[in-house]
Amino acid sequence: MVKVFIERQNKKMNVKAKDIDGLIKNLNINKEEVIIVKNNQLTPRNEKLKDNDEVKFLSVISGG
Amino acid sequence: MCSRCQLNPVIFPPNNTKGLCKSCFFKYFERKFNRTISQFKLIEPNEKIGVAISGGKDSLSLLYLLNKLKSKKRFSIEALLIDEGIKGYRDRTIKDAKDFCKELGVKLNIISYKDEIGYPLDNLIKKLKMKPCSICGVFRRHLINKYSRKLNFDKVATGHNLDDEVQTILMNQFRNNPEVSARLGPITGIKDDKKFIRRIKPFYLITEKEVTTYAYLKNFKIKFCECPYNTESYRINVREFINKFEEKYPGTKHSIINSFLEILPILKERYKNYNEINYCKLCKEPSSKEICQACEIKSKIK
Numbered sequence: 373m374v375k376v377f378i379e380r381q382n383k384k385m386n387v388k389a390k391d392i393d394g395l396i397k398n399l400n401i402n403k404e405e406v407i408i409v410k411n412n413q414l415t416p417r418n419e420k421l422k423d424n425d426e427v428k429f430l431s432v433i434s435g436g
Numbered sequence: 437m438c439s440r441c442q443l444n445p446v447i448f449p450p451n452n453t454k455g456l457c458k459s460c461f462f463k464y465f466e467r468k469f470n471r472t473i474s475q476f477k478l479i480e481p482n483e484k485i486g487v488a489i490s491g492g493k494d495s496l497s498l499l500y501l502l503n504k505l506k507s508k509k510r511f512s513i514e515a516l517l518i519d520e521g522i523k524g525y526r527d528r529t530i531k532d533a534k535d536f537c538k539e540l541g542v543k544l545n546i547i548s549y550k551d552e553i554g555y556p557l558d559n560l561i562k563k564l565k566m567k568p569c570s571i572c573g574v575f576r577r578h579l580i581n582k583y584s585r586k587l588n589f590d591k592v593a594t595g596h597n598l599d600d601e602v603q604t605i606l607m608n609q610f611r612n613n614p615e616v617s618a619r620l621g622p623i624t625g626i627k628d629d630k631k632f633i634r635r636i637k638p639f640y641l642i643t644e645k646e647v648t649t650y651a652y653l654k655n656f657k658i659k660f661c662e663c664p665y666n667t668e669s670y671r672i673n674v675r676e677f678i679n680k681f682e683e684k685y686p687g688t689k690h691s692i693i694n695s696f697l698e699i700l701p702i703l704k705e706r707y708k709n710y711n712e713i714n715y716c717k718l719c720k721e722p723s724s725k726e727i728c729q730a731c732e733i734k735s736k737i738k
Contacts, residue, residue, distance in 0.1 A: 373721075379660050380660065380662070396636045399712055402676070402679050402680065402683055403683055404645065404679035404680075404682050404683050407645065407648050407649055407652060413647065414446040414447070414467070414652065414653070416445055416446060416447050416448050416455060417445075417448065417455075422542075429661050430648065430652065431648075432644045432648040433644065433675070434492055434493075434494055434595075434600070434644065
């Protein structure tokens with residue numbers, strides 16, 4: 373299971389995923405609206421995921 | 437691998453399939469920022485620039501970069517923050533703004549709705565039967581202009597980025613408001629009007645993804661915080677539409693901005709009389725009508 377944090381919704385969850393692209397599709401996230409941080413490293417393209425990886429989706433959208 | 441130095445990329449800017457590493461991204465970003473200021477003549481030497489900040493990543497990144505550039509380009513800066521009075525939101529971003537200004541050594545001016553209008557926004561929305569964003573936008577613009585003049589700013593810089601501008605261009609297009617689009621661009625306002633302080637947008641050619649990446653990599657301690665009244669559904673729908681399109685056809689946002697910059701001089705010429713500035717009879721602030729919107733809303737407060 374991959375540990376996921378979605379900043380905009382302030383939501384944490386554990387999700388089964390093989391890679392980042394699969395995770396994005398599964399969670400219905402638009403790549404344009406987030407920056408992706410995998411295990412504290414900015415990850416701008418698809419990468420394989422393994423158990424206990426941490427993936428954060430940080431919102432690029434201004435708060436108002 | 438980074439297109440310049442073969443290190444791991446942190447971002448893929450449009451038209452760059454190899455991406456940029458952290459250090460090359462900083463150079464690319466700051467060069468683009470400085471070039472926008474020079475290309476559109478946003479700042480002249482010896483000017484005093486007010487930086488309108490909210491405490492979010494865009495405006496604090498803007499403050500950081502203008503502070504970095506000020507000695508080289510010989511201008512000075514002060515920050516201006518409008519405290520609308522939104523519990524659980526603005527009080528949190530004000531803290532980030534205060535800490536950031538202190539760290540940079542930049543003077544911060546805070547102007548509140550409570551002192552200026554008489555009530556915080558949280559109370560105003562109960563008193564007025566209007567959408568929060570309609571009240572907030574009017575008073576915020578009014579106070580930014582009024583205090584920019586009082587504080588002797590030559591111009592006011594805002595953190596508006598390429599995404600914000602693209603959304604506004606399309607919203608005006610979809611709503612058939614070309615005269616409103618004529619007021620857009622990297623620098624707005626009329627040069628020789630003493631009462632209207634011109635606005636500049638140094639992030640005009642920079643996407644919000646690039647600004648977020650910059651703020652993250654610079655390790656700015658800014659928490660994501662969303663305004664509870666952020667319900668301008670038309671803008672939200674346009675934003676989602678553009679982002680879906682950009683994902684499918686990369687470069688769309690830049691194409692919209694570039695073609696808009698081509699037609700902007702024509703729009704400005706066409707609507708130059710339409711957008712003429714008059715002055716409000718009551719508060720003497722710039723206004724397109726006899727009584728400005730801020731005074732009109734104020735008169736409805738009971």
